[in-house]
Amino acid sequence: DAGITQSPRYKITETGRQVTLMCHQTWSHSYMFWYRQDLGHGLRLIYYSAAADITDKGEVPDGYVVSRSKTENFPLTLESATRSQTSVYFCASSKQNTGELFFGEGSRLTVL
């Protein structure tokens, strides 16, 4: 049982480039989330999805795009990366929005 996986785990890119972080879960959880983790800010919600084809903005959505065409996948795209988007990105899934979140291992993104 793979659970929830993220790829790539590490990525270095340049300002202005497009980057996509992938997230895949095998539990058929309805909810999926993208958080970014920065020192002093904890975990901040970027986008979340309650089901396929339903997405909602979180606290810090600017500069990011998501899609959810299939229940098991929730990719996060940075259309034009900026240095301020250097962060660790965590994908998570849950059966419901007030249930346990299961996090992926994280994707460390560096924008030069």
Added chain:
Amino acid sequence: GENVEQHPSTLSVQEGDSAVIKCTYSDSASNYFPWYKQELGKRPQLIIDIRSNVGEKKDQRIAVTLNKTAKHFSLHITETQPEDSAVYFCAASDTGRRALTFGSGTRLQVQP
């Protein structure tokens, strides 16, 4: 939206002592309050949660208390051990479609 404040940002205790981490939230509609532990370089994992219909919940050395009137909740760890050293995050949400809002985290260091 919801705002969760967490204190202290760092906490150092001697092995065997108790540790208390406090959080306040802003939205009176919030009714689900989980706590996550993140060890160095790992993903966050749920350690305990409480819903608004109870005031306290215990699980071995860990307990969480909730004061809905004052809009604050706390994590209590007794008989701390070196393996309790980690970053702890509180969070809050309601049972609608809105996702969890996390606090900024507390780095707990248990000195042997």
